[in-house]
Amino acid sequence: MKVLITGGAGFIGQRTALLLLEQGHQVSILDNLSPVVHGQPPSLPAGIEVIQGDVRKREDWSRALKDREVVMHLADHHDYLPSYSKMLEVNAVGTALLLELLAEGNTAVRRLVLGSTVAVYGEGRYRCPQDGDVYPLPRRPQALERGIWDPPCPKCGGAITPMITDESGTLRPTSAYGLSKLAQEDLTRMVAERHAVDWVILRYAAVQGGTQPFQNAYVGALRIFALRLALGRPPQMLEDGNQLRDFVHVGDVARANVAAAEQLPVGIYNVAGGKAQTVLDLARTLMRVAERDLVPETPGCYRSGDPRHVIPDISRIKAAGWEPQMGLESMAREYWQWLQRQGDLEAYFEGADHLMQRTGTVRFIR
Ligand SMILES: NC(=O)c1ccc[n+]([C@@H]2O[C@H](COP(=O)([O-])OP(=O)(O)OC[C@H]3O[C@@H](n4cnc5c(N)ncnc54)[C@H](O)[C@@H]3O)[C@@H](O)[C@H]2O)c1
Ligand SMILES: [Zn+2]
Numbered sequence: 001m002k003v004l005i006t007g008g009a010g011f012i013g014q015r016t017a018l019l020l021l022e023q024g025h026q027v028s029i030l031d032n033l034s035p036v037v038h039g040q041p042p043s044l045p046a047g048i049e050v051i052q053g054d055v056r057k058r059e060d061w062s063r064a065l066k067d068r069e070v071v072m073h074l075a076d077h078h079d080y081l082p083s084y085s086k087m088l089e090v091n092a093v094g095t096a097l098l099l100e101l102l103a104e105g106n107t108a109v110r111r112l113v114l115g116s117t118v119a120v121y122g123e124g125r126y127r128c129p130q131d132g133d134v135y136p137l138p139r140r141p142q143a144l145e146r147g148i149w150d151p152p153c154p155k156c157g158g159a160i161t162p163m164i165t166d167e168s169g170t171l172r173p174t175s176a177y178g179l180s181k182l183a184q185e186d187l188t189r190m191v192a193e194r195h196a197v198d199w200v201i202l203r204y205a206a207v208q209g210g211t212q213p214f215q216n217a218y219v220g221a222l223r224i225f226a227l228r229l230a231l232g233r234p235p236q237m238l239e240d241g242n243q244l245r246d247f248v249h250v251g252d253v254a255r256a257n258v259a260a261a262e263q264l265p266v267g268i269y270n271v272a273g274g275k276a277q278t279v280l281d282l283a284r285t286l287m288r289v290a291e292r293d294l295v296p297e298t299p300g301c302y303r304s305g306d307p308r309h310v311i312p313d314i315s316r317i318k319a320a321g322w323e324p325q326m327g328l329e330s331m332a333r334e335y336w337q338w339l340q341r342q343g344d345l346e347a348y349f350e351g352a353d354h355l356m357q358r359t360g361t362v363r364f365i366r
Pocket of ligand 1: 006007010011012030032033034053054055056074075076117205206208
């Protein structure tokens with residue numbers, strides 16, 4: 001197949017491009033090689049045609065779509081800073097432009113794969129002893145400021161228990177990023193169906209792996225914990241560290257992407273490790289791997305827009321033949337070993353993380 005990967009120079013895109021090549025497909029990528037993500041231009045393997053362009057530009061899409069049969073749309077803008085308009089421009093409007101071109105019918109595209117996120121669920125499903133299954137609202141700043149981390153039942157206000165969330169779960173993003181990805185999803189489904197293009201939406205959990213660019217503060221817990229450990233500082237928890245998260249390895253995600261490009265039935269699939277762990281567990285696992293015996297700190301801070309728990313159900317994609325292969329410990333080891341080979345860690349640490357505090361994205365309880 002002739003496959004176009006947008007954002008193909010990125011963390012997930014590169015890995016997917018390599019796997020598609022190995023499977024004998026023809027791969028091209030459309031990527032603006034954004035300096036925030038890449039620092040320096042990435043070195044991509046031979047055999048991949050690189051089209052430097054922007055998903056916000058119609059003419060760049062036109063160029064990139066020429067003779068492509070499958071589009072895997074991974075390009076996106078994501079960060080924790082209040083860049084709402086850019087997030088919507090790149091993610092929502094960028095996708096709308098692609099869909100406009102598909103709707104005009106002058107392309108050979110017959111399948112569209114969208115890299116989405118479990119952030120579209122927001123808090124996801126919880127169980128209330130009185131009300132049964134409920135989907136909490138985004139947590140209120142007034143509660144977070146007082147260090148009340150668990151969301152209340154949206155019906156009775158009582159205590160609730162987090163449950164695993166499948167693809168039919170109510171979608172209630174807690175961040176502008178989640179909202180922009182939901183817009184991508186809805187548009188994709190609507191337009192692709194109308195124009196008889198097969199579509200597959202993959203909702204990834206937190207994706208981990210060596211090679212993950214740590215210039216980008218967005219990439220999350222493993223990065224920041226590993227950076228701190230490498231600089232001799234203990235990992236620092238947001239909230240109380242008991243948030244449940246699910247981590248999936250980038251190699252596993254690449255296999256899911258290839259399956260989606262080749263044969264997964266039309267539909268939406270969660271792609272996750274299938275094993276929820278607390279953020280504190282992640283820190284402890286990494287400390288074990290790194291042989292650093294430190295006590296994780298809980299300074300009482302939180303990040304606006306984070307859900308309390310994220311526990312995706314992966315039964316659907318498992319039934320379609322995909323299974324995660326890499327566990328948390330191996331992911332932590334791989335990341336730690338990769339980090340050892342990088343220079344100038346102090347600069348990255350200071351730059352990206354202080355920016356989050358300056359812009360009020362990370363706040364402390366009162
Ligand atoms: N990494 C994760 O944990 C994770 C989790 C859930 C969902 N996702 C989704 O997976 C996809 C890929 O994520 P990733 O982790 O590989 O991110 P990444 O930042 O490594 O890659 C994104 C790529 O998009 C490119 N890009 C950014 N803006 C662009 C624009 N305007 N035009 C063209 N290209 C542009 C960047 O240069 C980069 O190469 C994204 O859609 C993201 O929402 C990622
Ligand atoms: Zn209730």
